[in-house]
Amino acid sequence: xxxxxxxxxxxxxxxxxxxxxxxxxxxxxxxxxxxxxxxxxxxxxxxxxxxxxxxxxxxxxxxxxxxxxxxxxxxxxxxxxxxxxxxxxxxxxxxxxxxxxxxxxxxxxxxxxxxxxxxxxxxxxxxxxxxxxxxxxxxxxxxxxxxxxxxxxxxxxxxxxxxxxxxxxxxxxxxxxxxxxxxxxxxxxxxxxxxxxxxxxxxxxxxxxxxxxxxxxxxxxxxxxxxxxxxxxxxxxxxxxxxxxxxxxxxxxxxxxxxxxxxxxxxxxxxxxxxxxxxxxxxx
Amino acid sequence: xxxxxxxxxxxxxxxxxxxxxxxxxxxxxxxxxxxxxxxxxxxxxxxxxxxxxxxxxxxxxxxxxxxxxxxxxxxxxxxxxxxxxxxxxxxxxxxxxxxxxxxxxxxxxxxxxxxxxxxxxxxxxxxxxxxxxxxxxxxxxxxxxxxxxxxxxxxxxxxxxxxxxxxxxxxxxxxxxxxxxxxxxxxxxxxxxxxxxxxxxxxxxxxxxxxxxxxxxxxxxxxxxxxxxxxxxxxxxxxxxxxxxxxxxxxxxxxxxxxxxxxxxxxxxxxxxxxxxxxxxxxxxxxxxxxxxxxxxxxxxxxxxxxxxxxxxxxxxxxxxxxxxxxxxxxxxxxxxxxxxxxxxxxxxxxxxxxxxxxxxxxxxxxxxxxxxxxxxxxxxx
Numbered sequence: 001x002x003x004x005x006x007x008x009x010x011x012x013x014x015x016x017x018x019x020x021x022x023x024x025x026x027x028x029x030x031x032x033x034x035x036x037x038x039x040x041x042x043x044x045x046x047x048x049x050x051x052x053x054x055x056x057x058x059x060x061x062x063x064x065x066x067x068x069x070x071x072x073x074x075x076x077x078x079x080x081x082x083x084x085x086x087x088x089x090x091x092x093x094x095x096x097x098x099x100x101x102x103x104x105x106x107x108x109x110x111x112x113x114x115x116x117x118x119x120x121x122x123x124x125x126x127x128x129x130x131x132x133x134x135x136x137x138x139x140x141x142x143x144x145x146x147x148x149x150x151x152x153x154x155x156x157x158x159x160x161x162x163x164x165x166x167x168x169x170x171x172x173x174x175x176x177x178x179x180x181x182x183x184x185x186x187x188x189x190x191x192x193x194x195x196x197x198x199x200x201x202x203x204x205x206x207x208x209x210x211x212x213x214x215x216x217x218x219x220x221x222x223x224x225x226x227x228x229x230x231x232x233x234x235x236x237x238x239x240x241x242x243x244x245x246x247x248x249x250x251x252x253x254x255x256x257x258x259x260x261x262x263x264x265x266x267x268x269x270x271x272x273x274x275x276x277x278x279x280x281x282x283x284x
Numbered sequence: 285x286x287x288x289x290x291x292x293x294x295x296x297x298x299x300x301x302x303x304x305x306x307x308x309x310x311x312x313x314x315x316x317x318x319x320x321x322x323x324x325x326x327x328x329x330x331x332x333x334x335x336x337x338x339x340x341x342x343x344x345x346x347x348x349x350x351x352x353x354x355x356x357x358x359x360x361x362x363x364x365x366x367x368x369x370x371x372x373x374x375x376x377x378x379x380x381x382x383x384x385x386x387x388x389x390x391x392x393x394x395x396x397x398x399x400x401x402x403x404x405x406x407x408x409x410x411x412x413x414x415x416x417x418x419x420x421x422x423x424x425x426x427x428x429x430x431x432x433x434x435x436x437x438x439x440x441x442x443x444x445x446x447x448x449x450x451x452x453x454x455x456x457x458x459x460x461x462x463x464x465x466x467x468x469x470x471x472x473x474x475x476x477x478x479x480x481x482x483x484x485x486x487x488x489x490x491x492x493x494x495x496x497x498x499x500x501x502x503x504x505x506x507x508x509x510x511x512x513x514x515x516x517x518x519x520x521x522x523x524x525x526x527x528x529x530x531x532x533x534x535x536x537x538x539x540x541x542x543x544x545x546x547x548x549x550x551x552x553x554x555x556x557x558x559x560x561x562x563x564x565x566x567x568x569x570x571x572x573x574x575x576x577x578x579x580x581x582x583x584x585x586x587x588x589x590x591x592x593x594x595x596x597x598x599x600x601x602x603x604x605x606x607x608x609x610x611x612x613x614x615x616x617x618x619x620x621x622x623x624x625x626x627x628x629x630x631x632x633x634x635x636x637x638x639x640x641x642x643x644x645x646x647x648x649x650x651x652x653x654x655x656x657x658x659x660x661x662x663x664x665x666x
Contacts, residue, residue, distance in 0.1 A: 109434040110434065144415065144467070145419065146415070146465070146469075146470050147335075155423045155436050155466070156433065156436070160416070160420040161408060161411075161424065162410065163411065164410075188566075189567055190410060190566070191409070192403070192410065192540050198333060198412050198413055199412065199416065201410070205568050206568070243558055243559075252568060
């Protein structure tokens with residue numbers, strides 16, 4: 001990991017060398033709030049939500065964690081500019097873990113601590129939009145969770161049998177599924193490691209890294225909203241397709257995934273990917 | 285890192301030197317002794333991940349942990365609960381049962397020579413190292429095995445609270461700032477499993493030890509049948525480890541073969557039961573329906589029951605399955621599954637020949653391995 005840190009330090013120096021005596025513009029710091037809602041109400045462990053999904057069920061949170069990466073800002077003339085995420089306990093190598101769950105109520109998993117912001121720097125400029133992807137990039141997704149730094153070190157966010165991370169871990173108790181409805185997004189149908197490697201993958205058929213485009217976003221006053229109300233709007237959270245995970249664990253054989261993937265803008269079975277249909281996450 | 289990599293190179297070089305009969309080269313004063321695999325004749329050096337070189341301290345620590353019931357959340361099971369040495373590290377059950385009583389859909393596999401396996405478990409091409417595989421029993425929820433899902437800190441705090449055990453971690457992992465971690469736990473367990481090498485069965489004594497009498501006349505006849513074109517057994521159960529999915533230190537390109545043996549064909553198109561369709565579950569490729577990894581046949585006489593779902597009780601039943609060209613033919617008017625391996629064609633054996641094949645398979649039982657004190661529970665055999 002030191003090599004990454006070193007490159008972080010050396011890169012600006014190298015740039016300085018290139019630009020010679022010109023003064024380098026200090027980059028602009030960004031701190032983008034990300035909030036979780038269930039419809040009109042703020043998400044919180046220990047709360048109970050009503051009228052969720054097509055069966056208007058009751059939903060009691062058990063977990064709500066989401067990885068994001070590839071964060072970009074959109075200039076007023078439509079150019080994408082990468083945000084350099086700072087490395088801290090919640091962010092590493094361009095990946096951030098958003099964690100809306102403490103230990104209250106039924107949320108017994110994960111950490112007491114929560115993380116509801118994306119922090120980093122961008123070059124000075126006029127920005128009007130925000131884009132990012134859900135999940136962990138493939139280069140980091142199939143590594144060794146036992147040696148990875150935070151926030152990639154939690155075995156509760158790692159599918160050991162699929163050997164990759166859970167991009168979302170959203171779980172809650174409903175009237176019909178008292179053990180909990182789960183929404184685990186992750187890459188599936190992954191090939192063995194490429195030749196000459198003992199870990200990683202030669203590629204996955206279903207990468208499942210939804211692109212989120214918030215093309216009207218005010219960097220001064222805006223916030224990202226992750227809304228379980230809109231995410232579950234097409235799902236019956238009281239029933240479960242026979243012989244499948246309770247909820248959706250990204251299996252192409254699980255019909256419960258279809259409405260959820262649709263709201264993530266992802267392809268599912270015969271349903272083509274459509275990033276414009278993404279309705280889980282919006283800007284406010 | 286650099287130092288560790290050098291140590292790995294050093295131990296490899298030493299093994300090579302030992303093999304060629306040279307004297308041990310000088311070791312740096314602070315360097316650990318290179319690991320002595322005690323490889324049986326004809327056995328290649330196992331492949332070892334660069335970040336987990338073998339050492340005696342690591343293997344011994346892994347051995348203690350392997351038999352330690354603190355490695356299950358409720359303290360009722362250790363790794364050894366489902367992997368008993370006397371049964372070549374299987375459990376004798378049709379389906380293994382986890383610490384909370386949940387039943388696994390699959391038959392627990394043995395650990396003899398697992399160091400040479402290209403991939404781990406019945407049908408998972410993603411699990412190519414023991415270090416990655418061990419996360420599943422520790423943290424898996426479908427089914428729950430050792431039960432530490434979302435309780436990683438409980439596990440580590442429990443181990444750290446034992447001062448003597450922590451000291452052994454520090455000894456086995458001298459370069460680690462945090463001696464007791466998930467990484468050192470998985471690495472020590474993996475090092476112990478790599479040490480579980482079985483290669484002193486009667487068959488080995490016959491083949492490499494010049495012990496002509498080690499194999500009975502029946503076993504010798506059975507060996508000829510096993511290797512024959514009529515039976516085709518050795519296509520999947522090939523090489524020194526009787527397993528095609530075998531890798532070692534000098535393997536240029538490891539292979540990950542999986543096979544459909546025609547055990548099931550539920551729809552005439554080759555479908556396996558939805559509860560366990562095999563490799564297709566992880567690859568999504570239709571041709572992977574019903575494909576599983578061929579297990580090593582070493583110690584196979586003590587690892588009953590057989591197949592991925594434990595559905596065949598005896599070696600005789602397994603031979604009947606292959607003699608029929610796949611058991612599912614019976615329910616499909618004698619037709620083979622369109623997905624089954626071309627090597628599962630069927631054959632006819634006389635009762636005498638069948639007994640010979642079983643006698644040969646029994647000659648792969650390595651009594652020394654099954655009783656080796658180095659692999660036993662240290663609480664029982666210090």
